[in-house]
Amino acid sequence: MSDDREMRRLSGGSRECMTSIAVAELDGAPVVVGADNGGSLRRWDLSSGKCVRLPLELDAAGLEDEWYDEMGWDEADHSQKSPGREVPAADIVATMTVARFDGRPVAVTGGSQYDLFLHTGVADMHGSAVRLWDLRTGRKVGKTLAVPDYVTGGRICSLEVVASERGPVAVVASEYSALQAWGLTRNELLTYVKTASTNGVMGTATLEGRPVAVTGGAEAALEVWDVLAGERIGGPLTGFEPATRAVAITQLNGRAVVVAGGDDEKLRIWELASGEPVGRPMTGHASTIDTLATAHVGGRVIAVTGGRDDTTRVWDLARGEQIGEPLQGHVCLAVAEIDGRPVAVTGHHGTAVRVWDLTFAGPDRGR
Template identity: 30%
Template sequence: MPGRRPLEPGDPERIGDHLLIGVLGEGGQGIVYRARTPTGTPVAIKVLHARTAADPGAGRRLLREAEIARRIAPFCTARVLDMGVFRGRPYIVSEYIPGIALDALVARDGPRAGSGLHRLAVATLTSLAAIHRAGVVHHDVKPGNVILGPEGPVVIDFGISRVLEQVSTRSGPVGTPAYMAPERFERRPAGPAADVFGWAATMVFAATGHPAFRGPSLPAVMHAIVVGEPDLDGVAEELRPLLAACLDKRPGERPGAAVVLRHLTHDYRPGLSVLPGLVPGGSVGVSVPVGSVSGVTSGRRRRVLLGGLIALAAAGVGVAVPSWLSRPDGAGSGTVVGTNSTAPSGNVPGTPLTGYVGGVLSVAFGRLNGAAVAVSGGGDGTVRVWDLTAGKQTGTSLSGHAGGVLSVAFGQVNGVTVVVSGGDDGTVRVWDLAAGRQLGAPLGGHAGVVRSVALGQVGGKAVVVSGGDDGTVGVWDPVAGRRVGLPLSGHVGVVRSVALGQVGGKAVAVSGGDDGTVRVWDLAAGRQLGESLVGHVGTVWSVAVGQMDGRAVAVSGDSAVRVWDLARGRQLGAPLAGHAGSVRSVAVGQAEGRAVVVSGGGDGTVRVWDLAAGRQLGAPLAGHAGSVRSVALGQVGGRAVAVSGDDDGTVRAWSITMSGRSPGPRLFSG
């Protein structure tokens, strides 16, 4: 919205109690007035154009976004002060920030560099992290929406473009093309990862004076963003890998705002130092305890984990080495939770189960013909079944997905043992494990990737729940092969994980996603139950439902493990912290009569937590050489066993004991 001008005939003199002074800018979305409150405080008022406001839902959506935005921490953002409707047109009153927009500043004074560029990057990213924590996605991060005010950089206009895009069905996505993520052009749902892309493109412009993606025409720019490489010429060497990671074409591979911020601020915590430089290919920093590498002599376990952490850094994940690696014997404090015990057949449960071409993206636990099995989904598009007693794959791989299998769930449908899977191809599929074949046609309905599936019983009938990139939760009848009711909507951005459970006698689905919220859905009523569970730091990667002391709880993973009382809608205790990186998967169950959570993370470890005590049990379970994508928990021979799947392409089984070491040969004898 370039340009400023005085009021003209046809402009209103007042909006509500605010006296208008002039016009700050106009554009395709609306007009922005400079105004004063009755007490003389300067404010900015954005009013939607009449043609936009003609959509009866546009005003409601805009005001709802504004109400959410009012909860955002006021630092680094222009605060939303008021909202309303003027002559049928919705408006938002926000704090007036005197200053110059970043694009105008670069045009006048040239690119930013040195400490000035660093302060700009940190301030704007801090703003985005605050916006995402409040469940808001900006949708239009660009130099024109960064104001260099007297107190530092401020991000403006968050949340508005999303509403306008829902109205603009013919002209395509709303925003500034050079700063829009590829998924926006492909009409896929855009979550916080799109903001990270826009932020990185904005920083490239600030550092160089040119866009990251250029072309002689709008189609050429769009083509460059979707298939081309960013032009990082002129960007300081220390920033290039970080910005390249943020400009990845795949939303799921971009680091979150909080991860990038930790790198920019060097994550200065006691005992940690940041390794100099970044691994080419888009890493975002690796934190290692000072002195933990030199003098380590405990052998292969350390070398494997350290290698995995470096591999994670190369993949763009911010990780830190667990403190126990600094101990010469590698021992953790407290009781031992899991060991690699030898089964009667001579197989070692801790030995990796291999066979995948690519990573293991999902695992589930179950029983097939009386035997304990693990089911997994891989990046090669196959579903595989593993006999945990024999330590080998059983049957042939189940093929059908055109892309990675991101989630699997185990259960029964009409007395048949099945696995439900969801994946990159946007379909949900049901497999008869005994017959080794797919049941019916794929369940297609999500507008994008299916990230998570869950299988359970509602009213005595089997039901499948799914979540995906389109931001919705789907409910399916696997027998009839059709969707039940309308998609459950409310999440802003990708739904990463879903689970099924009971709350107060009601069958519910629980979901978590990129907007940093966990939501509970009443399946019978087809609506959200209560308020969203907020307080997460960034993306909610995984959710699970279980019981603790007779009450229904949800467990979620973001940068830590969090436990929620579903009946009361509140968090129980402090977050369970320990993973050095994001918590990618959680599972709830019982071990020796006690409620436990198993978690897997970007640091390559599996951890076990005592829910009642609110603490970690024993040392992290290490051995994977990459990010642990999925964990599951079940019983084998009367003992609790965790199963984990990893980017390294392996499935592993771990014995869970509350005290002492596992008895070894008896582990898988039942």
């Protein structure tokens, strides 16, 4: 059965499973970018539907000498820099987002919990790194960004880039209760703090010029952070059953709010400043909500959620209700504006990527 909200179905161009999807602008035109567990980017031109598979320069993914110097390793220890094993691509490109850096579009990737172990050969080093890649060539940009420590945050679960007074900042939440912020302009670690949540769920936004992050996971609370200061803002957000799987920050009726979903299949809203719940939980998914994005469509604030029931659902956050029938099929999710039109992009376990028209969610459209 066809769905007139589906604008385009894109061929995957690879048998590898995608780990992340994002929308970027390349040479003035919108493109969909997918990272796969084979260590490549797939880049779709939305005008033609053409897919380009872009292998990443994975042999440059190692750690620079400066990192080993910060660790206090002497020349004898440097032999461990080449452990003599091939690092699986999936351990370097576990998650991905896109950004603009130094005037060019880049993919920003985060590694798995074995990333640093496989690059150093140190068995008790369970940490991961952030890397930038040129979206045109697949070449690595700048340094490998990793905390100089033996026990870091494990696998990078959430990765977003936000604007700040110090330039673009890559904000990272890891599975072992770590929140990091990297200043991309100078390749510097700005924040490294321990959170109360495992599993590394995170949403970010820039509010009044300051980057803010909300972290959650397996615990029944969310925490709000001033990213640059590395300090908590207010008390925890509570009132739900763990685990949280997806978090976003948006503006609703002139207030900053946190939107979250997870294993209890419900979508919830809190006012960020007070920590108080907004409205009643929204229901509709028949299984875990594990991806979430927000957007403004015709003045209406919406959330788009992906669930393990293989549906993508659209919600009116002010009214606390679902808009229209679910979009069918989901794994990864991105929401963007393409040529002035709001769209959702969904990926699947196989190779299909679909682009959906979200204008039906505007206030003048039927429910």
